[in-house]
Amino acid sequence: MKILLVEDNPDLAQNILTYLEREGYICETAADYDAGFDKVMSYTYDIALIDIMIPNGNGLQLLQELRSVNPKTGSIIISARNALDDKVKGLELGADDYLTKPFHLSELHARIKAVNRRKHLDGDEIIRVNEFKLNTSTREVTVNDEPVELTPKEYDLLVYFTANKNRVLSKQTIAEHLWGDYVDQLNNVDFVYQHIKNLRKKLINAGAADYIETVYGIGYKFKASRP
Amino acid sequence: MKLINRFILIYLLVTAVVLAAGGVISYYIIKDEVNFELRMRFMDRINRAGDLLEHSRRFARRVNDHNGYDEHGMVIRKLDHHVPPHVVSGDTMAWHEGLQRMEANVKVAAYKQINGDTYYIAAYGVLVESDDIREAVIKTLLWILGLQIVGAIGVGMVVSGRLFKPFRSTLKRIRSFKLQHSEPIRADETSVKEFDELNRFVEDMTSKAIADYRNLKEFAENASHELQTPLSIARGKLELLMETDLDPEQYQYLESTDRALSKLSKLSESLGLITKIENHEFDQSEKVNLSHLVQDSLKAFEELLALNSITVEADLKEDVEVNMPPVLADILWTNLFQNAIKHNVTDGRIKVELGEEALVISNTGKALKQPPEQLFERFRKGEQNSASIGLGLSIVKRIADQCGFKLSYQYNAPLHILSVRF
Numbered sequence: 001m002k003i004l005l006v007e008d009n010p011d012l013a014q015n016i017l018t019y020l021e022r023e024g025y026i027c028e029t030a031a032d033y034d035a036g037f038d039k040v041m042s043y044t045y046d047i048a049l050i051d052i053m054i055p056n057g058n059g060l061q062l063l064q065e066l067r068s069v070n071p072k073t074g075s076i077i078i079s080a081r082n083a084l085d086d087k088v089k090g091l092e093l094g095a096d097d098y099l100t101k102p103f104h105l106s107e108l109h110a111r112i113k114a115v116n117r118r119k120h121l122d123g124d125e126i127i128r129v130n131e132f133k134l135n136t137s138t139r140e141v142t143v144n145d146e147p148v149e150l151t152p153k154e155y156d157l158l159v160y161f162t163a164n165k166n167r168v169l170s171k172q173t174i175a176e177h178l179w180g181d182y183v184d185q186l187n188n189v190d191f192v193y194q195h196i197k198n199l200r201k202k203l204i205n206a207g208a209a210d211y212i213e214t215v216y217g218i219g220y221k222f223k224a225s226r227p
Numbered sequence: 228m229k230l231i232n233r234f235i236l237i238y239l240l241v242t243a244v245v246l247a248a249g250g251v252i253s254y255y256i257i258k259d260e261v262n263f264e265l266r267m268r269f270m271d272r273i274n275r276a277g278d279l280l281e282h283s284r285r286f287a288r289r290v291n292d293h294n295g296y297d298e299h300g301m302v303i304r305k306l307d308h309h310v311p312p313h314v315v316s317g318d319t320m321a322w323h324e325g326l327q328r329m330e331a332n333v334k335v336a337a338y339k340q341i342n343g344d345t346y347y348i349a350a351y352g353v354l355v356e357s358d359d360i361r362e363a364v365i366k367t368l369l370w371i372l373g374l375q376i377v378g379a380i381g382v383g384m385v386v387s388g389r390l391f392k393p394f395r396s397t398l399k400r401i402r403s404f405k406l407q408h409s410e411p412i413r414a415d416e417t418s419v420k421e422f423d424e425l426n427r428f429v430e431d432m433t434s435k436a437i438a439d440y441r442n443l444k445e446f447a448e449n450a451s452h453e454l455q456t457p458l459s460i461a462r463g464k465l466e467l468l469m470e471t472d473l474d475p476e477q478y479q480y481l482e483s484t485d486r487a488l489s490k491l492s493k494l495s496e497s498l499g500l501i502t503k504i505e506n507h508e509f510d511q512s513e514k515v516n517l518s519h520l521v522q523d524s525l526k527a528f529e530e531l532l533a534l535n536s537i538t539v540e541a542d543l544k545e546d547v548e549v550n551m552p553p554v555l556a557d558i559l560w561t562n563l564f565q566n567a568i569k570h571n572v573t574d575g576r577i578k579v580e581l582g583e584e585a586l587v588i589s590n591t592g593k594a595l596k597q598p599p600e601q602l603f604e605r606f607r608k609g610e611q612n613s614a615s616i617g618l619g620l621s622i623v624k625r626i627a628d629q630c631g632f633k634l635s636y637q638y639n640a641p642l643h644i645l646s647v648r649f
Contacts, residue, residue: 168478
């Protein structure tokens with residue numbers, strides 16, 4: 001998958017770049033509007049990650065240009081501005097998702113995967129991991145073609161795990177992914193443990209192997225290879 | 228008092244004074260003119276009497292008073308001694324038959340040499356009594372004053388509408404002026420210097436206010452942005468670090484560092500939000516269906532609440548609508564609800580009641596350690612070391628203030644009751 005990252009902060013760009021390259025994506029960066037514009041006009045990308053506040057222009061403007069030349073490219077707006085109007089404007093201009101800084105890289109990765117599924121794999125909405133099949137349009141999960149009943153949050157959790165295979169996800173990260181901003185108001189995120197426990201039990205009962213591994217009591221890891 | 232009325236009043240006052248002075252002057256001028264005319268006529272008469280005497284013509288005279296004046300107010304006397312010829316004119320008081328009182332009369336007396344003898348010829352009389360003159364002058368002036376009053380009020384009513392139109396239009400614009408619309412007042416050109424000055428001033432002032440407001444807003448926004456970027460970088464680096472091979476202790480450090488950073492970022496976000504509410508950046512009110520909002524949110528949190536073993540009792544009236552900015556409605560409810568979850572106890576419960584007048588949310592929880600009035604202040608937390616940032620209820624309070632709601636707290640053990648009256 002080819003990704004364009006338009007972000008003026010070199011450190012932040014480096015973080016994202018490192019993370020995505022580890023995932024095996026081809027990633028190009030542009031530090032300002034002009035560079036971003038050149039890239040958008042010259043090449044085709046699967047996904048573009050665009051910061052709203054960039055030198056020499058506005059990310060929303062760039063998004064518009066991108067949409068006019070390459071409507072197939074998925075786009076995620078990144079912004080520190082939690083302003084609602086930016087979000088609404090971004091989505092109105094056709095952005096596929098919106099992420100506010102600071103975000104977890106695993107969260108960004110999950111969003112990239114989701115956007116990619118929506119934009120490019122429209123015929124294939126199934127995530128397959130060994131004996132699992134996740135149908136992202138009907139939100140149904142099967143293990144060895146046997147359906148498993150999951151609550152909406154358990155389903156989200158499983159999708160999140162499959163997007164971040166073999167990676168330690170802290171309880172905090174998981175809680176934020178599932179409950180968004182509400183999480184910071186909660187005294188502890190131990191309820192994540194309950195979620196995981198329930199999910200694990202359901203999957204194992206359905207005949208799946210135990211993929212979810214507890215990591216030092218900090219978080220969890222979804223191991224892609226069969227244990 | 229309206230400006231135009233004050234103008235009219237001052238104008239009429241000045242007019243009255245001027246007319247009074249003018250009246251006195253007119254009275255004397257008219258009197259002088261009349262007396263002068265009268266004197267000329269008396270001189271004429273005296274000269275004619277002199278001529279008649281010179282030609283030794285007799286003329287019938289009937290003397291009817293003790294001074295020897297006849298019925299025409301004339302006296303002719305032959306003097307025994309020589310007096311050089313001259314004319315004396317003056318006033319004399321004489322009885323006025325018609326009015327039955329003494330009246331100031333004009334009197335002209337002449338000494339004449341006629342055929343070697345000295346004659347004293349005098350005439351007196353009155354053409355118009357000074358009373359009449361005064362009366363006429365006062366009547367005239369009162370008429371003028373009356374017309375002035377009618378005219379001034381008429382002009383005031385008709386012209387003030389037009390004259391003060393630019394003023395009123397500027398006033399209207401000032402009233403409807405809102406900082407958030409970032410549109411300085413643009414007043415119409417007028418041909419009146421004072422109004423133009425006022426308009427320029429208002430335009431400059433609103434432009435400046437808008438510029439200041441924008442600066443403040445930009446500062447708040449930029450501060451949030453500038454803070455979020457380094458936080459974002461730090462958290463990204465931590466995440467990359469977490470992917471490397473670490474021992475459990477190192478993981479623990481990373482985890483708590485990440486949590487602290489996350490809290491810091493939420494803190495700056497919440498402070499930014501309070502600034503925005505205080506700057507009245509959300510003021511696009513519309514009808515918000517609170518029943519739907521609360522219901523959806525309760526549904527979304529079902530799982531979380533169950534995991535936290537909190538039971539929720541909801542008594543929601545259907546389709547309760549409140550006029551407020553939708554964003555704020557969302558934030559208001561979320562903060563109230565989160566507060567109820569956060570400060571709850573194990574196996575606790577939350578009660579939500581929504582009616583046309585109020586939203587009441589109660590939750591079980593430990594008794595407050597601080598006075599209840601501090602509840603809505605910033606950074607007031609039940610427990611200093613808790614994970615919460617202590618801005619939730621402060622945000623709720625700000626929203627309630629902006630929307631004109633009444634927020635109150637009550638403790639009815641074991642329930643903490645927060646109510647918002649619309």
